[in-house]
Amino acid sequence: MWGYFAGLSWRSLRRTPALTALMVLTIALGIGASMTSFAVFRAASGDPIPWKSHQLFVPLIDLWGPEHHDDDKEPPDALSYTDATALMRAHAAKRQSALYPVGFSLIPADASRSPFTVQGHAVYSEFFPMVDVGFRYGGSWGETGDEQHLAQVVISSALNEKLFGGENSVGREIDLDGTRFRIVGVLEAWNPQPLFYDIANGNHFGSTDDLFVPFNWAIDHRMQTRGNNNCATDSDPGWDGYLRSSCVWISMLVELPAVADAEAYRRFLDGYHSEQQAAGRFDWAPNNRLHNLPEWLAHEHVVPDESRVSMLIAFGFLIVCLFNVIGLLLAKFMRRAPEIGVRRALGASRGRIVQQFVIESGVIGLVGGLLGLGFTALGLAGVGLIFDPDIADLARLDSELVLATVLLAVIATVLAGLFPTLRAAQVRPAWQLKAN
Amino acid sequence: MSLKPILSALLHNKAGAILISLQIALTLAIICNALFIIHQRLSYIDRPSGLDESELFTFINVWVGRPADQNLADLLLRDLQTLRSTPGVVDAFFSNSYPLRGGGWSTGLQRQLGDKQPRAHAALYMVDEHALATYGAQLVAGRNFTAADVNEYGSQETMEPKVVMLTRAIADKLFPDGDALGNTLYLSDKVSPSTVVGIVERLQTPWVGGAWADGFYENTILVPYRSIAEPGGYLIVRAEPGRRDEAMKAVEQRLLASDRMRVISRMRSYEEVRANAYRRDRGMAILMSVICGVLLLVTAAGIVGLANFWVGQRHRQIGIRRALGARRRDILRYFQIENLMISLIGVVIGIAAAILLNLWLVTHYEMARLSLLYILVAAVLVLALGQLAVLQPARRASRVPPMVATREA
DSSP: OHHHHHHHHHHHHHHSHHHHHHHHHHHHHHHHHHHHHHHHHHHHHOOSSTTTTTTEEEEEOOOSOGGGOOTTOOOOSSBOHHHHHHHHHHTOSSEEEEEEEEEEEEEOSSTTSOOEEEEEEEEOTTHHHHTTOOEEEEOOOHHHHHHHTOOEEEEOHHHHHHHHTTSOOTTOEEEETTEEEEEEEEEOSOOOSSOGGGGGGSOOSSOOOSEEEEHHHHHHTTOOOSSOOBOSSOOOSHHHHHHHSOOBOBEEEEEOOSHHHHHHHHHHHHHHHHHHHHTTSOOSOOOOEEEEHHHHHHHTTOSOHHHHHHHHHHHHHHHHHHHHHHHHHHHHHHHTHHHHHHHHHTTOOHHHHHHHHHHHHHHHHHHHHHHHHHHHHHHHHTGGGTSOHHHHTTOOOOHHHHHHHHHHHHHHHHHHHHHHHHHHHTOOHHHHHHHO | OOSHHHHHHHHHTHHHHHHHHHHHHHHHHHHHHHHHHHHHHHHHHTOOOSSOOTTEEEEEEEETTOOOHHHHHHHHHHHHHHHHHSTTEEEEEEESOOTTSSOOEEEEEBSSOSTTSOOEEEEEEEEOTTHHHHHTOOEEEEOOOOGGGOEEEOTTOOOOOSEEEEEHHHHHHHOTTSOOTTOEEBSSTTSOOEEEEEEESOOOOSOOSSHHHHTTTTOEEEEEEEEOSSSEEEEEEEEOTTOHHHHHHHHHHHHHHHOSSEEEEEEEEHHHHHHHHTHHHHHHHHHHHHHHHHHHHHHHHHHHHHHHHHHHHTHHHHHHHHHTTOOHHHHHHHHHHHHHHHHHHHHHHHHHHHHHHHHHHHHHSSOOOOOHHHHHHHHHHHHHHHHHHHHHHHHHHHTOOTTHHHHOO
16 A cells, blocks of 8 residues: 555656655755754764763862852852862862863974974873773873872874884883973873863864873973963962962863762862861852763853854754745645545545655655755765864764654655645545536 | 735635745744844954954964073074064064964953952053064054063063053043053053053954954053063064065075974964954854855745645636736736735744844844844845745736636536
8 A cells, every 4th residue: 555655646746846846955955954054063062971971070169259250150160270289189089180281392203303292181190091091002100100290191092103103102202392201101092072171271172182291290390281271360470379379270070970979079069168268268158060071061162152053043944944845735735636536535535645645745755855965965065164174074974864864854744744634635525526 | 906805815725825924934033133143244254453464474483392481582582583584574573362363361451450440351462563563553643662662571470561552442441531642551450550652553352253252352452572481472474565475485494494493383374364263254154145045045936836826726716807807917916915915924923033033042142132124124035035936926827818717617
């Protein structure tokens, strides 16, 4: 029966090629526009570490007080050196790391090669197991490296490829701005997008770290942050004055596996605030935050507003297209009232008529979806003109998106066809036969 | 021609009319907001930077091996000499950022100290006496910095300039009486005041777009420093007319020849800087234009399709009317007026939807209130589109011969 209906649909569509083409094109355009913007949105809003994102938290401390708030009462989005090191010393989470972006010039051992800049983060050794990154060779510098402030470095597999052709470089040295660093580990290929462990510094997409150095080494050597530095008041002169200041420039990531751990950490943060209050540093009520990773990504607007607005507009466009299709299907189905009359008179039930027209809308949707797939591919090719190329590169037409595109087209068209279908099923056979 | 028969015919055929009305309403709502977004983005792009951008280029120079402060100061001066003596180069200077770069420093400025005193926010550029000539920025009052004004600025030092220059925008904001020149202001509450010695017509901040940067995009303060706080920074160079590309190559070669322990990166013409800064704005404007265009086409196609269907459906009635004496022009009018009525209903619903959509965008995203002008423009556009789309079906209807009335059934 289904095959028969599909054949009928095909013949009926071929009888009105212009109208059919118009409907197919309308659906394809609507689907193409909305799936393109959806692909970009999906790329930008993906969870970079889905298996663990709800166990990773970003603590924030309100060290500036209500005077410096904007209207939203939110504490600053990074920590001061004083607070970051206090949280590290307290060690109240399963794992934790203060971190900030640093940059070096790398001077190749081979004098004929020019120096080049490398970027990375100053982190604690617990950072690596916390973000679940594997090592191809070696490992982290461990707690001893943290405590002894050693010039040790973990490099990315890309940098290892560039410098050593991908062989095991553990134990070898690299020259970063005149300091000889010993390589203790080489990471697996790792490119989390967005760069979730340092969202506050704004380079969410497209940047990857070449290396990681011990936090304490970076502080000892007065490495300034390559990211944001926000100060509520002037700091005293010199590096020590800067470290004592209320300037915020350090990000913090903590791992809290269970819900109870997060609760305990919240209490710990409030306790810390009260301690500082007692010491005369803060004179306001605790206003701390502990965002888990998904909340933090939303809070920091990692998905650009452009992406959301364009998705909204594109889906609005799809709805207009569907309204259009409803109208055209209505015209098409009602034009066949005489045919419906004859079939009803010959014994076809209402249900059969409905079935036939649902299949006919489905066929239009399917063809529209396939064409829409082409438009989506075209849209994704041109999306770099509109969004950051770094985000555009992430938006791809994978099997999931292909399936979603075709399914959306078929379901949307069948839904759009429901009203015209029901109207067609209402046709009274006697009236139609008489009229002819 | 009386509207009543058209209205009663419409009421007999509600479904199609409602569909077209809703489609027009949605189209209108989307187009108003899209036009508004396009206009907003284009107005960002059109902002003058205050620079003569045509022969300008910029790059980053970073010294390798973290040289000591005194060495950095010497290296920097030597580089500037090398740059200024390179063939094809007119002038050059060193800064912590430049207009449209996307990142930089900002500071609060006060005329009087104290927490309650008004504070104005401004972008801060550390420049020397060559900056205005290199930028091609216009000094409208007072004087430029002199070589004697310019000092080194080391890491974590407190900034305490004796003299500063302001753009006209921030000068007018801080000194509404127009007496900025020769007056003093404070960069922070720990330092002595700075005297305003020059007013620059215009110099854009490093930031583009976004509500935060939008509030002060021409508020800029220039302080006479060469920063040695970091082992590198931005160099801005003006080439002789027509020799920019040649100068860009020559500059890199000569600097590397003078000292290899450096990394030169992001060598970009100002054209490139501008294109990069406004990429999102331009892209958004293109996307919205394409969506508007296709949306109008789809809506028009829908009207053509349904109107043709109605013409077919009413074939016999049209014939009867013609036989009873209606002229071809009357039939044409009939379909045009019918379309106008349907469109008007759509426009009324659409205006409400447009305002609601805009209010939602305003609360959730950085968008401004929609002005009435856009609604009017879009409404006229949609009505005209409806009339245009119905023309072909209406013509077809008007050609139905009176004979039809006698033939069928």
